[in-house]
Amino acid sequence: MKSSFLTRPFYFLWTTQTAANAADVLYIMALTVLVLNQTESLISAAFMPLMRSGAQMLSGLIAPLLLNRFKLPALLLLSQTGQFLLFVGLAVYLQLTGKDAVFVLVFALVFAMSFLDGWTVPARNALVPRLVAHEQGLLKANSLISVSDQVVQFAGWGLSGVIVAVLGPSPTLLVTAVVYGLAAAFTLGVKEPAEAHLEQQPTDAAPDDSIAAAPASRWHTLTEGWKIIWKMPRLRLLTFMDIIDMLGGSVWVGAFTLAFVQTALGQGEEWWGFINAAYFAGTVGGGLLVLAISRAIGSSLLAAMLIGMAGYGILTAIYALNTQPFIALILVLLMGPFAELSVINRRTLIQRSVDKGVLPKVLSAQASLLNLVFCISLLVMAALAEWLGIVNLYLLAAVLTLLALGVGLIGRQAFRNESAPGARM
Incomplete structure (x- = not known):
């Protein structure tokens, strides 16, 4: 199996998703610490992952309407850019308000970011077959994505804990905003082949x-x-x-x-x-x-x-x-x-x-x-x-x-x- 099966746009997709996943880990860790420090409520901290899953579920339900209107790379760019802008707003708000932050607004911004993130994984997984030059490279591409996902999870939680401990929750959010910005920038390199809209890729089952x-x-x-x-x-x-x-x-x-x-x-x-x-x-x-x-x-x-x-x-x-x-x-x-x-x-x-x-x-x-x-x-x-x-x-x-x-x-x-x-x- 030759590496040429994996195209340059695929590597851009791989990079942008790795950066976005790393930013997710960082901001969840930083926000969890921030919420715990200021509310001293485990329920408030535990509410965040449940709310994120709920927002992603709702996003997935309406995603088909967007998939009909936008090409997958454009939808991915919209999602990553939207998350970046919302996160910048969240980071700036927390920097300015400190302990006076209204957590209803914080959770609303997290919900909006999670909603935008809801179609990221389906769009990514649907793009992979289009960005692989040959079907034989599909398993290899999925393996690479899975490895990077797990590496981010494996190393990310430990490193993010160190970063939060050294910098503090609020500065960590600013670092996270930079990582989100890089993820959005790398998305510009994800170009779907022109023939992907004209030809049907062979599959094991007929439509x-x-x-x-x-x-x-x-x-x-x-x-x-x-x-x-x-x-x-x-x-x-x-x-x-x-x-x-x-x-x-x-x-x-x-x-x-x-x-x-x-x-x-x-x-x-x-x-x-x-x-x-x-x-x-x-x-x-x-x-x-x-x-x-x-x-x-x-x-x-x-x-x-x-x-x-x-x-x-x-x-x-x-x-x-x-x-x-x-x-x-x-x-x-x-x-x-x-x-x-x-x-x-x-x-x-x-x-x-x-x-x-x-x-x-x-x-x-x-x-x-x-x-x-x-x-x-x-x-x-x-x-x-x-x-x-x-x-x-x-x-x-x-x-x-x-x-x-x-x-x-x-x-x-x-x-x-x-x-x-x-x-x-």
Whole structure:
């Protein structure tokens, strides 16, 4: 596989998203510290991530209307520039008002930024197949993006904590504004090939002619992605697997992992940090592994995804039953490669299953649905933790992943039925 499969606009897209993700981590850390320092309320601080998910869900619902009006690079530029301007306003406001800041206004600006961010990931993932010179490079491109996402998560939280501690929350926000500005500037280099609007990129599944022929009313535009997911067995299956997996995935949110470390492992907060670091290190390693074996995976995306889910589910079950801290570190380190094998191949399967013209709408619908599922999962898992106990909660998460695996095994016929001639799933 040659690196020429990845075009210059793809590298601009990769860079702008990495910078934007880094800015997100910085500003969330800085704002969380600021809110905690001034309100001394954990509820106020915890409200921010929930509000961000809600805003992104609402944004995904109306994104199809914007996708019909703007080209993907223009929409990405609008999102990044809008976030940059809003964040500059937020940073300046906090600098001028200090402790007198009205947090209703702060949260309103965060909501607006999250709303703009809601169509960034669907637009990015829909752009990737258009910016890859050959379909064989698609898995490699997704692996690179996943690696950079995980590196930002892995290094970002630790570094942002140091930056906030050294500079203070308010100056950190000004640094973040500069990073957002760089992200917006790099977006100017994301140019969609002219032929992308004229030619249909080959996919493993033919587009649904009945959907494509439907009248382009506003309601049709808003619901088109949802209809395609429902009518295509392959997409319906992948989305259902995603939902089941997401229901259990929320157990890796900080509060649950801390409770597990304290209750099951009998350790303090320092081991909570070790567990988180080991998990992110594993996901970074997993992304690099998928990148290295992308040629070997070839078109066997379904098999690779199912192997990833099986390994992740089994390791999660062992982790839940384990009481030794060092073994727990090894287990979460091993989970990362299996998790990435599952996630990257599932994303690539979705990109290859839908015509590039409707892919953004499909991804927007999926993003809205998964944001809603994640919010519900957080609330449900919190209640179940009180009832079942933290160990059983992780066992439940393992069962859900293995259930999603079972759904994939039972429904694999959908991939054979919709595969292009010669495709090997």
